[in-house]
Amino acid sequence: MIHTFQIILAFMGSLGFSILFNIRGRKIWYAALGGMLAWVIYLLGGLWLRGEMTQYFISAIIVTFYSEICARIEKTPATTFLTAAIIPLVPGRALYYSMSYAINNRFVEFADYGSYTVRIAVAIAAGIMVASSLSRVFFALRSHEYRHDSM
Amino acid sequence: MLTKELLSYILDIGEQMLVSGAEVNRVEDSISRICKAYDAKRVDVFTITSSIVVSLQSKSGNTLTQTRRILKYSTDLDKLDRLNNLSHYICAHKPEAEYIRNGIEMIGIRRIYGPNVQYLVYGMIAGTFTMFYGGDLNDAAVSAAIGMILKSAITFVQRLDKNVFIVNILCSFVIGMLGVLLVRTGIGHSFDKIAIGNIMLLIPGLALTNSIRDIISGDTIAGLLRLCEAILVALSISFGFGLVSVFVGGMFK
Numbered sequence: 001m002i003h004t005f006q007i008i009l010a011f012m013g014s015l016g017f018s019i020l021f022n023i024r025g026r027k028i029w030y031a032a033l034g035g036m037l038a039w040v041i042y043l044l045g046g047l048w049l050r051g052e053m054t055q056y057f058i059s060a061i062i063v064t065f066y067s068e069i070c071a072r073i074e075k076t077p078a079t080t081f082l083t084a085a086i087i088p089l090v091p092g093r094a095l096y097y098s099m100s101y102a103i104n105n106r107f108v109e110f111a112d113y114g115s116y117t118v119r120i121a122v123a124i125a126a127g128i129m130v131a132s133s134l135s136r137v138f139f140a141l142r143s144h145e146y147r148h149d150s151m
Numbered sequence: 152m153l154t155k156e157l158l159s160y161i162l163d164i165g166e167q168m169l170v171s172g173a174e175v176n177r178v179e180d181s182i183s184r185i186c187k188a189y190d191a192k193r194v195d196v197f198t199i200t201s202s203i204v205v206s207l208q209s210k211s212g213n214t215l216t217q218t219r220r221i222l223k224y225s226t227d228l229d230k231l232d233r234l235n236n237l238s239h240y241i242c243a244h245k246p247e248a249e250y251i252r253n254g255i256e257m258i259g260i261r262r263i264y265g266p267n268v269q270y271l272v273y274g275m276i277a278g279t280f281t282m283f284y285g286g287d288l289n290d291a292a293v294s295a296a297i298g299m300i301l302k303s304a305i306t307f308v309q310r311l312d313k314n315v316f317i318v319n320i321l322c323s324f325v326i327g328m329l330g331v332l333l334v335r336t337g338i339g340h341s342f343d344k345i346a347i348g349n350i351m352l353l354i355p356g357l358a359l360t361n362s363i364r365d366i367i368s369g370d371t372i373a374g375l376l377r378l379c380e381a382i383l384v385a386l387s388i389s390f391g392f393g394l395v396s397v398f399v400g401g402m403f404k
Contacts, residue, residue, distance in 0.1 A: 009283040013351070016276035021172070021357070022263055024229040076232045077177060079364070083228070083357045090359075092351045093284050096343065099389040103396045125363045132367055 003043055010039035010088040018084040027080060030070045034085025038063045042089065053123040056089055060127025063089075068135040082128070091120040153189050153209045158217055160251045161185050164241075165196075165203050166219045167258070168234045171227040174361050176368035178203065181238040188242045199373045200380070223313065226357055233258050273302040273352060281348030286341060293339035294348040297329050301349060315380075316387040319353055323391025326350070331399050346392070353388050355381040 014035020018028045041062050045055035067081035074080075098113035165182045169175070179196045186194040186207050193208040206216040237254045240246075264272070277298025278291040286294065304325045308318045326349045334342045358381040365374030 006283055009279050013276060013279045013283060016272045016279065017356075018228075019264055019268065019272045020276070022227045022229045024232075024262065027232075075236075077173060077228075077235060079172060079174060079357075079361065080228045080232065083172075083360050086360060087351070087356055088283070090351070090354055090356055092280065092354060093347050095354070095385065096347045096350055099392055100343070102389065103393045121359070125359075128360065128363050129367050132364060 007036055007039050007043070011036040014038075014084045014087050017087050021083060023080055023084065027070075027074055027076065030074065031081045031084035034063055034066050034070070034081050035088050037066055038085055039088045053119055056120055056123040057127045059089055060086065060124045061131040064128050064131030065135060068132070068139070072139070078132075086124065086128070089120075089124055091117050094120060153186070153191055153207065153215065154248065155215060155217075157189065157248045157251070158186075158205065158207070158215050160248060160255060162203060162205060162217055162219050163255050164234055164238055164251075165198070165205075166221060167255070168231060168238075169198065169200075169203065169221055170224055171230040171234070172224075172357055172361070173231050173235075174364045174368065175199065175370040175373040176365065177235075179370075181235070184242050185238055188245055198370075200376045227261065227263075229262060230258060270299050270302050273298040276352055277301070277348040279348070280351040281344050284344055284347050286344030286348065290339050290341055290344045291348075293330075293333045294345045297326055297333070297345065297349055298352060300329060301326060301352060315384060319384055319387040320391040320394070322353060323350070323388045324394050327392050327395030328398065331395065350388060353384070355384040358384070 011032050015028065015032035017035075018031040023031055038059050041059040042055050045058050049055055049058065063085050064078075064082060067078045067085055070081045071078035094113055094117040098110055098117050101107070101110035101113055161182055164185070165178045168181065169178045175198045178198050182196045182198075182203075182205055183194040186205070190210055191207045192210050195204075195206045197204045201221050203219045203221070204216070205218075206214065208214050237251075237258065240254075241251060274295035275298075278295035281294035282288075282291045301322060304322050305318065308321050312318070326346060330339070330342050330345045330349070333339045334345070339345050358377050362374045362377035362381060365371075365377060
């Protein structure tokens, strides 16, 4: 139940950010669905993956692929969808807690939460990296084949 | 025919793209494609987050160089989309310089959501993320209200000082003070959830994603610059909260 609720909230959060970044027309819905997808994959990953970082990693990969595909459909830069869709994964809570521990002089907890935040950020970054390099290769190959076919 | 005027318009397109949130790779690629479409023999483009340099050699042997310094960013993905379409059109049809100027002017007329929608969206995002991270309805309502105040605070501070760090420090200070106040009066229940919901509005998400995309596509310098900027913004948010704890005697848990 709490998960369904969170998925809906992830959708709304991404929707809000796509309006904030001034995305227009039906592209808003692609971006918001991407945000929902990100959280669904994250939660599904929790069912059979060990380790939270892997969950973030896989989720970032799938969302990046999703936005690259949407970008091809809508003929617009992939950043448009990726930026808003990745938002539910952003480690806002971990960042806040590490910050507040640092302010309150509790450095053991700060080290814990700080490294946790960095780990999440790195996992997301790695996911985006892997997926965008793969999709670069994939789309380059496809356009190459296409050119050969049309000749 | 490549003239100074035409090159300046091409740079305008590149500059606008970078400002509204494109990756460095896309900017360099668009500029050099357009120049190649107008029969340049050789094009060298160098872009980092704060400047664009283009130097091109035409078939007749003339060399033209122009530079742009980029001072301010404002994310606008709709504008980026339209600039992207314009640059594709230019590559395909090679229109006169006049046409490009008109195109840029048309794009300059921004299509943005009205201020009321923006306020609502700030409130919605803050409330949504408060609930997303486990706050109850009271927290969400308080957080949404603070989100709307945050929007007006951002507009106000930006009028005084455009520096990103100052804006972030002051805005997170406002969030923290209001949050503490509303929790102490008993309207909100958990300060941390309210603060997290509002922090999501300030977190440099776009800068982070773009910096990673820049690094992958080989623009390491630009990517690292953007990454540093994102980290500094995160730090300045925590400075703002640190300032709050000075005033209220460290009530965070």
